[in-house]
Amino acid sequence: MTLDDGLTACSALMFVIVLLVCLKPLLKLVSLHRGGQKGGSAALSLVGQMALDRTRRLSVVRYGSREVLVLTGGNQDVLLEWQNEGGAFAAALEEAS
Structure with missing residues (x-):
């Protein structure tokens, strides 16, 4: 070369x-x-998470102006819809941890 x-x-x-x-x-x-x-900015965002035990996790997901509480892990996942003015879920997660 x-x-x-x-x-x-x-x-x-x-x-x-x-x-x-x-x-x-x-x-x-x-x-x-x-x-x-x-x-x-994403329309879908993860606001906060909290580990409940080794397999289950509690998450707050925001989609636009709506927030939902999602319990994942274990035998089945659970979705709870919450219509609120402020970030009540996020404040509750911050307070608990």
Whole structure:
């Protein structure tokens, strides 16, 4: 391998690295658009979690302006809907832990 071949390989590698770094913001924008997120905030978000025991977990999930309480683990999962003005579930989880 000559010096000219080595320089060509290094310059090609540097070009690919620069191209990947420059395309990263564009790829992030495309993935946000594909995921259905608007304005950079997710419509579905996890507000808080609390482990009840080794297998069960209590979670508060927010979808838009609604919050739901989800009990996962054990034999079956339970979903409790809560329509509230504030973050009563999140405040209760913070208070309990």
